[in-house]
Amino acid sequence: MRRWCARTAGAIAVLLVTSACGSEPALEPDAPITTRSAAGSPTAGAVATVPGTLAWDFNELRGSLNGRVGLAVMAVGGEYPVLLGDWTSGSAWSTMKVPLTLAALRNNAGYSGTATSAITSSDNSAAETLWQSLGTGEVAAQSVEDVLREGGDATTEVPATRTRADYSAFGQADWSLADQIRFASNLPCLPQSDSVTSLMGKVNYGQRWGLGTLDGAEFKGGWGPDLSGNYLVRQFGLLPVEHGEIAIALAAAPTSGSFDDGTVILNKLAALIDKHLEELRGGDCPAPR
Template identity: 45%
Template sequence: MMAGSRLRFWGAALAASVVLSGCTIDTIDTTESSGPPTSTVTLTSTPTSPPAAEAPVLPTEEPQQGESFAQALQAAVDQTIAVYGGTAGIAVSDGSTEVTAGDMSAAAAWSTIKVPLAIAAVRQDPAQTTNVTAAIQWSDNNAAEALWASLGTPEQAGQATTDILREGRNDVTVNTVVTRDGFSSFGQTMWSPADQARFAATLGCIRGSEPVLQNMAMVEPGQSWGIGQLPGARFKGGWGPQPDGAYSVRQFGLSTDPTSGQTTALAMIVRPGSGSFADAQAMADTLISTVQPALTQAPSAAC
């Protein structure tokens, strides 16, 4: 798999002198610069021969910070797949640009769609807070259906939830028609990890998000795998079987470093080769724990 980064970095090498400087994104450590190359002149033993100069030695170009972070994400994806097989993808966003690695295909949102749904519902009716708590902290499907119904017809509910996604800089449209028996229409909305990361980065700026974010910080322990391992995590997970019965799990949210205060917005999806839900949870844990040290290089969330 290749890392798909919307960040592109260009280095330049000059024959006589080279300075490498890192493109700093928020709290990224600046890449160490290399000094200018030196030319060594060697005199021959024959006085009549002109001095011969060795060719300048150009310094080896090191990855710049953005490239280094993208490489760290890709390495985490590769290492995770090496253990569990299957596919994985992870995205980090500042609200306008995403750094991604692995599979960025749009896939069923499952219960992650409950975040914009809850914001839409509580914005229209603040009395929905009990259903918001159940839908976000425990991923209660009946509570989510109640939130959906509170917004009117399926078309009205879909539009209200889509409007929240638009405020989060997403072009995703919420599904209002049941496409799989036994599953909600809105849970089958197709949502990519890159779009989810962007939505997460803007979440704090969306009106009505405050009570939802508070609940995202209190997800029950049994669902606190993956992103839930990170410090200051506010997140929501979703999971379900694909048509062939193999499970995928996904999460998106925010993590705030207690030391630096930096908030990182990220999203991930994993599908283990075994297809089991237990392996999917363990795979999410591995992906996030592997990438965690590199998050100090991540761009800060916009909100």
């Protein structure tokens, strides 16, 4: 398990502001895009740490983004996320391959090659193999949910069966930005998480948009169409900063519905984060008792 030092500094209230988003092509779709308020989140309305200039510049940028967008930042080992934008929740798509892969490798370390394909190439067949290795659909869903709960996500439910025949069951889970960022902030602290985060640092070149454009990022993307064919594009991951690491989650639902427009939006959000990287303070995993 990795450890980093320090907590966070410079606080301002959590900001919930409106913005835009993007979309993407095939390779791994899963379920329809849905949205819901983050008000039910245990972190909603809490105080979080974020430079005021990041929120300001986000507001400036959102006017140029054609769609809905969400951005969340949280220190590793921290307590409160910063949530920006008007996109709050939707299909997990292949971002759910991260807790799935961790569950599968804990169950059977012999699937390391399959895990590599599932994370670095977002290979759907490999991910399905990992899912089936956990047992029946009900057992597999519970195993992935157990990892989510361990990572601080107390609400996300993973379907045991496919709700859309062409897409995986786990990818169709509705995963809110607030729940995903909390899980991401705790991911490095979970037992055996290095087996997955190390792979997140080796994502194939063709999928290195958004967070993949930032030095040192360990991340996983997910994308797919809703019932109308409009794509949701999202990512979450970890970035090294002063005094440790931060977790970041991005989502874009472009007005055009295209995958390419979604990746363009995530690239713009990543550039915004890069601009303010020196202002962000990271965190570490709590010391074991």
